[in-house]
Amino acid sequence: MLNPSYPIKTPRLLLRPFTMDDLDELYSFHSRPDVARYVYWDARTRDETRAALEKKIGYAVLSDDNDTLNMAVELRETGTLIGDISLFWRSREHRQGEIGFVFHPAYHGRGFATEASQELLRLAFADLDLHRVYGRCDNRNTASSRVMERLGMRREAHLVENEVFKGEWSDEVIYAMLRREWTPQA
Incomplete structure (x- = not known):
């Protein structure tokens, strides 16, 4: 089980559970077609963003397989919501997780x-004791690929035209890291 002590502080950010007060700022980027281009949902209406936010509010703890930990990312300096990150617990038995992230283009x-x-x-590694964490993205999403590379994740697979995504065949790339490859940040 993973129940983080919130807020989680980084040098510039606070990571915390979502609240209904996040609706306007979340809508400001979930409603954008350029943000939704490489995710499984389309640009959201305000009502769709509200429904998604209601689910996100319930994703503050990981208890078992297929649970999601979803956190708001805000700038420490201003309190502005700039991103939406997730850790998915994919398998307790195999100690596998997946990461995902969506950020406002202005940031x-x-x-x-x-x-x-x-x-x-x-x-994932220190608190949940996972063995392997992976991230997936559309091959055209070079920004997400670069983030995973900067994290030290290795590119494990390039799946060619593995799914019809938003009406067209799409390639998917998979990045991963094993616990023994992870270097904690100072």
Whole structure:
């Protein structure tokens, strides 16, 4: 079981459970087609964002297989919500997890996704004692690939036209890291 002590602080960020007060800021980027381009949902209406947020609020603890830990990422300096990160517990038996992240484009290119995701890896390896953590993305999503590479994850697979994604054949790449490959951040 993983029940983090919130908020989790990094040098520039706070990671915390979502609340209904996050609706406006979450909607500001979940509603954007460019943000939804490489995720399994389309740009969300305000009502769709509210429904998604209601689910996210319940994802603050990992108890068993297929549970999701979903956290809001906010700037420590301003309190602005800039991202949405997830740790999925894929298998208790095989000690496997998956990470995911979505950030407001206004905050891309500053290392925030990497900084927040380093905490996901810490939770996965140090607190949950997972053996392997992976991340998946559309091969065209070079920004997400770069984040996983900066985290030290290795590219394990390139699945060619493995699914029809938003009406077209899409390639998927998979990055992973084993616990023994993980280096805790100072």
